[in-house]
Amino acid sequence: MRKLKFFEKIMFFFNSVVAFILLLSYILPLLPPKTFAALSVLGLGVPILILLNVLFFVYWLVKIKKQLLLSLLILAIGYSIFGSLYKFSESKTIEDINNISIMNYNVRLFNLYKWIPNEDAEEKLVGFIKKERPDILSLQEYHPRESTKLGFYKYKYEKLLGKKKNYGQAIFSNYPIINSGSVEFPNTFNNAIYIDIVKDKDTIRIYNLHLQSLRIDPKVENLTTKESEKLFNGVGESFKMQQFQSELFLKHKNKCSYKTIICGDFNNTAFSYVYKQVRADFKDTFKEAGNGFGRTYNFKFFPMRIDFIFADPAFKVNSFKTYDVQYSDHYPIMTKVSLVQ
Template sequence: MKKLKFGSKILFVINSLIAFLLLISYVLPYIPPKSFATLSVLSLGVPLLIISNIIFFVFWLLRLKKQFILSLVVLLLGWNYISLMYKFSASEVVVEDSNFSVMSFNVRVFNKFEWLPKNIDKNSIIEFIENNEADIICLQEYPRGQRMSLKGYYSFNATYKKGIKGGQAIFSKFPIVNSGSLEFPHTNNNAIYADIVKQKDTIRVYTFHLQSSGIETDVEKLKEETSEHLFKQVGATFKAQQDQVELFLAHKAKCHYKTIITGDFNNTAYSYIYRKVKGDDLIDAFEEAGSGFGRTYDFKFFPMRIDFILADEDFTVNGYKTFDVKLSDHYPIKAILKLH
């Protein structure tokens, strides 16, 4: 520090703070939000912390200053975090007769409140879905009041079901032999599931929409929020998500079928919520075969991946795609899977 000019010293102090925050974030997946809700909020900013440390590393390196070591060491310690954020090359789709595809898409109530241009509606979303012909389709924020009918598909919760919340729907080209809903208390959110028969195998498919933080994505509106309010709001959301995930995991533990989990987690791959759902026995389709940032949510500040397709290790991921289409505030994702 002694040989640095005053301006460079200030930059290195900022660098040190950002490196420290990234280092702290590495333990967040192991800290329940109920224990430390405020700290868990940091998981949302991990992509920004990674990018910032990369910038500082390059900055000091180009100036031939040994300060580059700080960010380099922190980045190397969390190398797996970088692979969660960005995949440098996509795996080529492996074409096999036994392949089948799973799509997950938060359709944001078919643009009911016209957040997007008026021409984006249920029909444009149906057209997209039909053009991409996924074998299993899981939808979140699906309005049963505008029920959707897809030719050649069985469905669950696509039409009104007494005692079951709307918001989620599953469509399948394969027969659905059993289905149900796990209602989350004190919220409109829930998880639904369908037991799907593919040839001689029965597969349990879950889809859910975990509690939303309600954070504004509009920059001007976000500026009006105080940091204290934002931290309290997101912390409360993560606590609610923990309750929902605990209910979900207790339900999943009773299932003996090979399982696929899809949905809008409203949280990132760096969170306690993601780690608990993924566990030790599931694989993330994006990690296996995705490319780029895998952004699934239209957040203006940095790429956010909050929608996931997870599958038992009994499945091989033979392909993965994030669709760059503006039909919602989320982007559809699709995985090509093969059952061993």
């Protein structure tokens, strides 16, 4: 440190703080939010902590200072645990006659309350789905409006909650549905639904999982200090509920003997406890075949990937795509998978 100038010493101090917080965040997927609620909130900031450490690394690299080793080491540890925040490889695309295409999309009630100031946002959203025509369509925050016009699917299962709002989750399918149901989460409008489909001689289960919302305003500049404190406490409570909900889901899922696909809006990142628990040994289809940040939520200041499609190890992941269309506060994702022969 004696060779550092005063400003550089200040920079290294902040570098050390940011590096330590990022290192601390690496243990978050191991800590149940019911016990460590306040600490679990840190998981939402992991992407920006990674980006800050990258910037510090570049800063010391330009300065040709050995202090670059601090962030480099912390980033290397994170890469070995989670992989890269950004996937530099091109998206994988393998055409296979046995491919099943699955799209997951939180449609935010098809813009029912005009959050997006676009009169034809709903029509464009439905037109987008009709154009892509996934074999399986998993929707969160679904509203059964007649104008949604998703009747081109032969089969569907929807679970609606509430007497007035009447919304929930839905799964549409081009394959016959031989069984369906819901995993109820108490004291919330969130839940998990599932269908069992038949493709050729195989029965496949599809889950649509919607975990407790964090209710974060994407325009973070609107937050006051008081609101930020309230938000922090509220997010901690939401994480506790997410853990409870994921435990109910896993209890149900573990009784299923079919090959399984899990779709959903987790309202949490890939650096969280619920992500680790729900994914288990399944394949994260973005990590298998996607590229870029994989952002799925329209948060202004850094990319948030909170929507996922997990594939049973019995599947090959042949493609993955995140669509940059703004018809909701989420972005749709789609994967194509085929059973390992």
